[in-house]
Amino acid sequence: MSRTQGPRPEASRRLSVSGVTTGYVRADVLHDVSIEAKPGRITCILGANGAGKSTLIRSILGLTPVRRGSVAFGGDTITNLATHRIAALGIATVPEGNRVLPRMSVLENLKVGGLLEKDRHRLAARMERMFETFPRLKERRNQLAGTLSGGERSMLSIARGLMTDPELIVFDEPSLGLSPLFVSEVFRIVRQLKEEGYTILLVEQNVRQTLDVADDGYVLAQGRVVAAGTSAALAADGELHKAYFGVH
Numbered sequence: 001m002s003r004t005q006g007p008r009p010e011a012s013r014r015l016s017v018s019g020v021t022t023g024y025v026r027a028d029v030l031h032d033v034s035i036e037a038k039p040g041r042i043t044c045i046l047g048a049n050g051a052g053k054s055t056l057i058r059s060i061l062g063l064t065p066v067r068r069g070s071v072a073f074g075g076d077t078i079t080n081l082a083t084h085r086i087a088a089l090g091i092a093t094v095p096e097g098n099r100v101l102p103r104m105s106v107l108e109n110l111k112v113g114g115l116l117e118k119d120r121h122r123l124a125a126r127m128e129r130m131f132e133t134f135p136r137l138k139e140r141r142n143q144l145a146g147t148l149s150g151g152e153r154s155m156l157s158i159a160r161g162l163m164t165d166p167e168l169i170v171f172d173e174p175s176l177g178l179s180p181l182f183v184s185e186v187f188r189i190v191r192q193l194k195e196e197g198y199t200i201l202l203v204e205q206n207v208r209q210t211l212d213v214a215d216d217g218y219v220l221a222q223g224r225v226v227a228a229g230t231s232a233a234l235a236a237d238g239e240l241h242k243a244y245f246g247v248h
């Protein structure tokens, strides 16, 4: 990937989730969860179905109110801020299962991603950069997103997130529902985005490939952090695999 539209400032802000407890009407789902995503690194959150991964993302993005604890990004406390204000501070999300707006063209999907940017020239430059990064999207810019292949939809949903010009990208299970070939493609893109200087929070169920690409990781089970460390340390922990990843 190249950046011909001027260099991106190196990621410098750390995301810190401190002692967060949150949930839904009936009960708390996350209990005293603390995680950090360090600038310029890939941090993964692993956990089985229902472990609380999506709820953690929702609480970071201001979608599910934090009941106790706090969330900070660099020097800013972002606990329970409106989602658009959190986005404006430089946090983007790529939704689960490479979701796109199927009845809109590739170009229109990207424009929606850039809605927060009011400066026409900056928006056009950003769009151009997306097309450099993902030439296939440029070829298909007038095609309806719903007619793209799985891999192209993943690219589009990632590119749409990048249209907000973030420093931190939160990926919610990007490999979900993709065939193995496209899964590898998504992980390749995640690695490249790190090389470009983005900070990445990667929420996944795909343990092996995620630990392979990530620098640091956390394991969530029943709404609690049950393990934390470098990905290498987590990958080497046989007991952890037996207890939480279903590998015997």
Ligand SMILES: Nc1ncnc2c1ncn2[C@@H]1O[C@H](COP(=O)(O)OP(=O)(O)OP(=O)(O)O)[C@@H](O)[C@H]1O
Residues within 6 Å of the ligand: 024, 025, 029, 047, 048, 049, 050, 051, 052, 053, 054, 055, 056, 205
């Ligand atoms: N909107 C909601 N209202 C009530 N309970 C919810 C809601 N969303 C999730 N939950 C519950 O919260 C718990 C954690 O769910 P969450 O979706 O955060 O887990 P997850 O790790 O992301 O799982 P998955 O991988 O299946 O998405 C589950 O018990 C789930 O039933």
